Amino acid sequence: MTPTHFAFSSAFILGLTGLAFHRSHLLSALLCLEAMMLSLFVALSLWTLQLDSTNFSTSPMLLLAFSACEAGAGLALLVATARTHGTDRLQSLNLLQC
Numbered sequence: 001m002t003p004t005h006f007a008f009s010s011a012f013i014l015g016l017t018g019l020a021f022h023r024s025h026l027l028s029a030l031l032c033l034e035a036m037m038l039s040l041f042v043a044l045s046l047w048t049l050q051l052d053s054t055n056f057s058t059s060p061m062l063l064l065a066f067s068a069c070e071a072g073a074g075l076a077l078l079v080a081t082a083r084t085h086g087t088d089r090l091q092s093l094n095l096l097q098c
Contacts, residue, residue, distance in 0.1 A: 011039035
């Protein structure tokens with residue numbers, strides 16, 4: 001495994017462990033998701049450059065577009081929960097009351 005592959009794999013794994021273990025606030029979960037998407041975007045971009053193929057050149061932009069949509073939806077949910085519940089702590093949210 002090359003050092004670049006190791007760096008992007010470890011960045012993705014760090015985002016995944018942050019999402020799994022530090023779930024106290026919704027904002028921290030969204031930041032971990034964005035870190036995972038950023039590492040996937042950079043890895044996919046480098047993979048496309050290494051292949052030197054025009055067939056895969058739109059894949060990083062498509063992933064970035066989906067990541068922006070996910071970030072927008074996550075921030076909308078963050079604002080909605082902060083307005084209705086007064087906080088973004090995930091422990092105060094109950095799915096049975098929504």
